[in-house]
Amino acid sequence: MTSYGFFLGCMIPLRLQNFEASVRRVLPTFNIELLTLNGAGCCPDPIGIQSLDQKTWFSLGARNIAIAEEMGHDMLTLCNGCFETLKTTNHVLIHEPTLKDEVNGILSQINREFKGNIKVRHIVEILFEDIGVEKIREVVTHPLSDLKVAVHYGCHLVRPSEILAFDDPERPQSIDLLVEALSATSIPYLKKMECCGTGIRSIDMDSALKMTRQKLIEMKRVRADCITTVCPFCFIQFDVGQFQIQKNFNEEYNIPVLYYMELLGLAMGLQPKELGLDMHRIKTKKLLERLFGSQG
């Protein structure tokens, strides 16, 4: 049994409960225990809060890490944004003693301390590096054969590579292999490693949607049956974004978006309802019928 300080963040437990449901239902199969990080809050957002004030960003992030340190466990994140924030904070504070002292000066006022003695992990790292593609293949009871999946990694899983140090920043393979372990096909498409645009959603919605649309055009061109992401922000950008694009550009894509853990859950025979698949904006019903017949 491996135990992790389970970093929920805010988008997942408060908005995309389907993400949390799939994680909680799937991980016990791999002997992973999820421990509550008491008092943790927003990671915080690597774009908004970091843009405003890096010291606040580091300090709030360090507080979350300190909670996991007190429990003596590595931290598990389910979101690229949380991963970027917490892994960067951990890395930078470990390597820059002056900044670490400064942040600890702030944390001492709330009786906490950042030590730098645990790791921050993304769920994809755990699946790919610790559990491994072979073991995942073994738990598949409902192979997703004939399913063409457009994989969207999301920038903050692999960049900046100097800090995140997972997979390749330009040509990653981990999620493609994880998708193929479920007997599905990861389908190549242009602009695969381009940003979904979510980072400027609140600044310039029109440009953010144009970025998403560029990717959707390519995904449609290769006739993807669905998109898979490992980040709640990318998920919303594609799921809710398709509605907004339909309105603004009068184009319909209708490509369901699934969190990788939802795909894995389905392949393990979990019911769509218990995974929260009915919470998606782009309906998954037709896709499920095609995969599993009308029981889906």
Next chain:
Amino acid sequence: MPEYFEELIKRCYQCGTCTGACPSAKITGTFNPRKIIAYMLLGSTDKMVSDDVIWLCTACHACVERCPELVYPSEVLFQLKNVATSKGKFPVGFKEEAIQIYTTGTTVALSSPIERRRKKLELPEFPAVNVDEIQKIMELTGIDKKLEFNGSNLKKQEEEEKQ
């Protein structure tokens, strides 16, 4: 602007690789990391700090991966935006997000519809956030003052709403 970054950008030889890799440059047509750095090299950092265009970076870090001179353009942009914020220039959307975090510790507030959805999926109760600690940190870093929101007023409001 921290001195370290003034030094860092001196490595830039204006090859434009960052802009070529930049999704925001492609789509917006106005945002251009190479050009922003060029202005800084010519001594116009202040002009860039007050230009709204710097907020159009999506922080995708494609530029960081490709810059042959290790200038870290997205990091340079974060520094510019931090300076802009301390001069009272920031997008309202980000300010609202900071206020939300100050108020509830999260970017989305817990509500009864959310609690119902969690229950329906048989998820455990959302663990309580230690908001006091978060507020204390944000007051100590001074982000509340920079963003011109009054923490104690917000706290009072919260209390009233709870009653």
